[in-house]
Amino acid sequence: MEKSQELLGQERILEVGFKWSAGPYMGKFLTELRDKGKFWVVKCPGCQRILLPPRMLCAACSARVPEFPEGWVELSGKGTLIDWQRIIYPQMDPETGVIRDEPYIHGTYLLDDQVIFTHYLGPEDVDENKLREGMKVEMFMKPLEEREGKVTDIKYFRIVEE
Amino acid sequence: MARRAAIVGIGQTYHRSKRPDVNIGELSAEGVRAVLEDAEISIKDIGAFIVGNMELFEGRYQQDMWQADYIGAVGKPVIRVTTGGTTGGTLACVAFEYVASGLFDTVMALGFEKQYEGDTRAGLKTVADPIWNRWQTTGAIGYFARVAHFYMKECGAPEDAGSRVRVRLARHAARNPHAHLRLEIESVEQAMKSPYLIPPLRQFDMCPTSEGACAIIVASEEKASKMARKPVWAKDWTAVHKESVYVRGGRHSTADLEMAASRLFKRNGITKPMEQISVAEIYAPATWAELEWLEAYGFCEKGQAWKLEEKGYFHFDREFPVNPSGGVVCTNPIGATALIRVAESALQMRGDAGEHQITRKPTIGFSSAWGGSGWTVAHLLSSTKD
Amino acid sequence: MKVGIVAAAQSRYGERPEWRPHEMTYLVVEEALKKVGLPFREGYEDIVTCSSDHWEGMTLTDIRHGEMAGAHLGPTEEKVGDDGANGVLLGSVKIMSGHADVVVVTAACKEKEVKDPSVIENFAFDVPYQQLLGLDFTQAAALQAMSYMHKYGLKREDFAQVVVKERREAKDNPRAFNGGNLTVKDVLGAEMLSYPITSMECRPFCDGAAALILAREDKAKALTDKPVWIAGFGSSMDHHNLGDRDLAESNALRRAAQDAYGMAGIKDPVKEIDLFEISDHYSYQFLLWLEALGVCEKGTAAKRLSAGDLDRSGKMPVNASGGLLGGVPRYVAGLNCVIEAFYQLRREAEERAVKGEPLVAVAHGTTGPAGQHHCVILLERGF
Numbered sequence: 001m002e003k004s005q006e007l008l009g010q011e012r013i014l015e016v017g018f019k020w021s022a023g024p025y026m027g028k029f030l031t032e033l034r035d036k037g038k039f040w041v042v043k044c045p046g047c048q049r050i051l052l053p054p055r056m057l058c059a060a061c062s063a064r065v066p067e068f069p070e071g072w073v074e075l076s077g078k079g080t081l082i083d084w085q086r087i088i089y090p091q092m093d094p095e096t097g098v099i100r101d102e103p104y105i106h107g108t109y110l111l112d113d114q115v116i117f118t119h120y121l122g123p124e125d126v127d128e129n130k131l132r133e134g135m136k137v138e139m140f141m142k143p144l145e146e147r148e149g150k151v152t153d154i155k156y157f158r159i160v161e162e
Numbered sequence: 163m164a165r166r167a168a169i170v171g172i173g174q175t176y177h178r179s180k181r182p183d184v185n186i187g188e189l190s191a192e193g194v195r196a197v198l199e200d201a202e203i204s205i206k207d208i209g210a211f212i213v214g215n216m217e218l219f220e221g222r223y224q225q226d227m228w229q230a231d232y233i234g235a236v237g238k239p240v241i242r243v244t245t246g247g248t249t250g251g252t253l254a255c256v257a258f259e260y261v262a263s264g265l266f267d268t269v270m271a272l273g274f275e276k277q278y279e280g281d282t283r284a285g286l287k288t289v290a291d292p293i294w295n296r297w298q299t300t301g302a303i304g305y306f307a308r309v310a311h312f313y314m315k316e317c318g319a320p321e322d323a324g325s326r327v328r329v330r331l332a333r334h335a336a337r338n339p340h341a342h343l344r345l346e347i348e349s350v351e352q353a354m355k356s357p358y359l360i361p362p363l364r365q366f367d368m369c370p371t372s373e374g375a376c377a378i379i380v381a382s383e384e385k386a387s388k389m390a391r392k393p394v395w396a397k398d399w400t401a402v403h404k405e406s407v408y409v410r411g412g413r414h415s416t417a418d419l420e421m422a423a424s425r426l427f428k429r430n431g432i433t434k435p436m437e438q439i440s441v442a443e444i445y446a447p448a449t450w451a452e453l454e455w456l457e458a459y460g461f462c463e464k465g466q467a468w469k470l471e472e473k474g475y476f477h478f479d480r481e482f483p484v485n486p487s488g489g490v491v492c493t494n495p496i497g498a499t500a501l502i503r504v505a506e507s508a509l510q511m512r513g514d515a516g517e518h519q520i521t522r523k524p525t526i527g528f529s530s531a532w533g534g535s536g537w538t539v540a541h542l543l544s545s546t547k548d
Numbered sequence: 549m550k551v552g553i554v555a556a557a558q559s560r561y562g563e564r565p566e567w568r569p570h571e572m573t574y575l576v577v578e579e580a581l582k583k584v585g586l587p588f589r590e591g592y593e594d595i596v597t598c599s600s601d602h603w604e605g606m607t608l609t610d611i612r613h614g615e616m617a618g619a620h621l622g623p624t625e626e627k628v629g630d631d632g633a634n635g636v637l638l639g640s641v642k643i644m645s646g647h648a649d650v651v652v653v654t655a656a657c658k659e660k661e662v663k664d665p666s667v668i669e670n671f672a673f674d675v676p677y678q679q680l681l682g683l684d685f686t687q688a689a690a691l692q693a694m695s696y697m698h699k700y701g702l703k704r705e706d707f708a709q710v711v712v713k714e715r716r717e718a719k720d721n722p723r724a725f726n727g728g729n730l731t732v733k734d735v736l737g738a739e740m741l742s743y744p745i746t747s748m749e750c751r752p753f754c755d756g757a758a759a760l761i762l763a764r765e766d767k768a769k770a771l772t773d774k775p776v777w778i779a780g781f782g783s784s785m786d787h788h789n790l791g792d793r794d795l796a797e798s799n800a801l802r803r804a805a806q807d808a809y810g811m812a813g814i815k816d817p818v819k820e821i822d823l824f825e826i827s828d829h830y831s832y833q834f835l836l837w838l839e840a841l842g843v844c845e846k847g848t849a850a851k852r853l854s855a856g857d858l859d860r861s862g863k864m865p866v867n868a869s870g871g872l873l874g875g876v877p878r879y880v881a882g883l884n885c886v887i888e889a890f891y892q893l894r895r896e897a898e899e900r901a902v903k904g905e906p907l908v909a910v911a912h913g914t915t916g917p918a919g920q921h922h923c924v925i926l927l928e929r930g931f
């Protein structure tokens with residue numbers, strides 16, 4: 001009787017540590033967010049479009065963008081809800097590698113009528129059925145001691161009750 | 163000196179979700195053997211190798227080094243070109259250029275992927291900038307859910323538009339022995355029963371992860387005239403990239419698709435694409451993307467694709483065949499996927515696609531690749547030299 | 549129809565925490581374009597980038613490198629996943645195919661951002677054989693160094709003197725950070741990594757970016773009155789399994805060199821080539837690569853080095869820039885060799901210039917463990 005061949009395989013987890021430089025543009029954005037709860041964007045000196053995240057080069061018009069503070073604009077952290085997505089399919093948290101399986105909501109917001117930004121829409125018990133395009137939203141920060149100099153120092157955006 | 167290049171060999175593996183019976187080198191070797199058999203030449207005749215896959219996906223580093231012995235590349239010039247989802251498309255472009263340059267008479271382009279061995283979703287998440295938005299990335303599924311959402315909103319398409327595409331692709335894949343997913347999806351109602359991933363995108367709407375390899379052999383005009391198979395001529399090719407922000411103004415952009423296709427069409431006198439082009443093997447990782455992108459490429463007006471789909475216009479035996487192979491939604495070994503589009507377009511030009519051969523007379527084939535932050539690589543192949 | 553290099557730029561190499569990798573790409577591409585007055589994004593049809601997804605911890609790193617080199621809705625972009633010299637090869641092919649007139653080639657790598665380089669290198673080895681032995685590139689290099697040493701009766705001192713020469717000459721290179729005055733004893737006494745390779749015998753990890761601009765002959769002559777032609781190139785792949793190779797030889801490099809020389813019509817490399825810029829990731833490689841390139845008879849490069857023949861002021865200057873041991877990041881490495889050779893032929897190499905009027909130079913890049921893949925680029929002065 002023929003024995004079927006065992007199909008041998010090998011398992012390994014590739015774990016590599018990184019320390020990424022934020023550079024002067026992202027670096028400034030994140031330190032201002034972390035230390036002062038301020039949300040900065042930058043206006044391209046060439047074509048005037050708002051660049052979020054702040055970056056060195058405007059790809060559309062090839063202008064070199066100056067470092068803070070020239071051309072940088074502070075936003076209020078307030079805006080309107082444009083769109084949202086309930087993420088049902090289990091997602092892996094890229095920072096921990098752990099699957100987070102509770103559904104959560106991603107919102108798209110127009111900040112200060114100027115620029116689009118996406119972030120969580122919270123808190124956890126927000127009623128999706130009550131959401132409407134155009135609702136007013138505001139940025140809600142983590143407490144100072146929990147901030148790490150990351151975009152997640154913003155805890156979520158929340159609907160402003162009228 | 164610049165000269166014409168032609169595809170003289172086409173080979174691919176039978177794509178599956180898992181191939182635990184082979185390691186990645188052996189998988190690629192299957193693709194290599196298939197293409198050598200098709201072209202009826204020996205590995206000795208290959209002057210250079212152009213190899214590619216998703217660098218990070220299977221966790222391996224410098225895969226072209228690893229595979230050298232398996233694919234017969236030892237002692238030969240090898241270059242690895244990796245441009246993400248567009249890799250296979252880029253491999254074809256580079257292969258055409260290697261031959262057109264006059265330096266090499268016969269080269270092989272090889273794309274491969276063994277996705278089950280890695281964590282594709284994890285790999286895709288690392289596309290996002292670790293400092294800006296990696297924490298929130300939902301990968302490809304999030305992106306295509308938005309494509310579907312906007313297509314419905316802007317074009318008035320009904321919720322079953324994606325499912326109609328899926329039925330067509332299933333019919334095609336059933337006739338393509340190399341396709342990975344050869345599911346029996348016979349009706350729109352059946353397709354609509356597929357569970358949601360992120361509404362309105364359903365599981366059936368999205369491509370699988372596959373394991374497979376694809377290879378083409380490209381030769382100079384002189385060599386091609388002596389080969390076993392009818393040569394398929396590389397008419398033109400191009401690529402368009404975009405900045406690394408996926409979503410501007412709350413909406414993804416199709417500017418790369420528009421630019422790439424219009425460049426190719428303008429350069430080649432294509433003013434009525436669905437008439438002048440016989441078949442389109444377009445790279446669309448989701449059913450909804452096929453609809454939006456047929457419009458973005460300029461094959462039909464905005465808002466028309468779903469209506470034509472309802473009429474069955476894009477079936478392999480109808481007016482304008484789209485993805486007669488089953489497309490990316492049925493087969494997706496990422497490093498090979500875009501090259502499969504070129505290979506399938508070439509098969510059609512040659513009249514060798516067997517049961518999924520288009521019924522229209524094949525004269526010009528359009529193939530495309532998509533990936534990155536919204537990049538497009540596109541090619542025009544021709545069944546005649548001029 | 550010839551392909552010429554018309555301009556180049558290099559960043560300062562070293563630890564550069566102030567910039568992100570693609571920001572460094574932008575700075576060198578911008579600088580190179582300015583030198584010949586080409587507009588960003590509009591002055592060229594194609595971009596070839598060279599970066600490593602693994603070393604940046606990000607998939608599709610060419611998204612950002614391409615963007616920063618001008619790829620947004622403009623020139624096409626391709627990413628080469630091998631050493632930077634291969635980017636020059638691909639760029640040249642693109643021009644010769646008629647598909648582009650001007651190509652920007654760029655490479656960038658920030659090795660200092662990676663905490664576990666050995667883990668990444670280990671994943672370059674095949675499963676299930678070599679990877680589980682825990683090999684990384686240094687260990688593979690050590691195996692090759694031992695093979696080479698035993699076959700030709702060389703000593704550790706022969707390898708260590710390479711480091712002394714490279715670091716000494718690197719002092720005159722404003723881009724290099726690893727210049728210094730060392731003795732053979734210093735090198736041999738440094739921390740042993742994998743016998744016989746000590747920490748000083750490895751290319752030091754660092755951050756950096758470089759770019760050059762290729763143009764078709766007629767365009768090249770219009771852009772600069774000092775073009776440097778790419779007269780020949782060759783590349784070749786060796787076996788992956790270290791046991792399948794005679795590590796004491798570099799057959800892949802020999803073949804690549806033969807192809808490059810053949811294409812350029814070079815019959816006697818020693819007589820017809822004026823200088824070399826080669827990729828010495830490890831000390832012994834300087835010697836072994838030179839022998840495979842036909843500069844020295846097998847096993848004799850060490851003696852030639854001791855005699856001073858290979859110094860910047862010697863009969864055959866090799867790595868007048870200080871080489872990779874002077875401090876150049878991987879991926880940028882081979883491209884940097886091409887750029888250094890380019891500057892030498894244009895007499896723009898400042899303090900590190902070789903004497904006389906060099907006309908022909910060879911640049912080299914290597915990818916893979918113990919030099920599995922090699923790429924040779926031959927340059928000729930075009931004025």
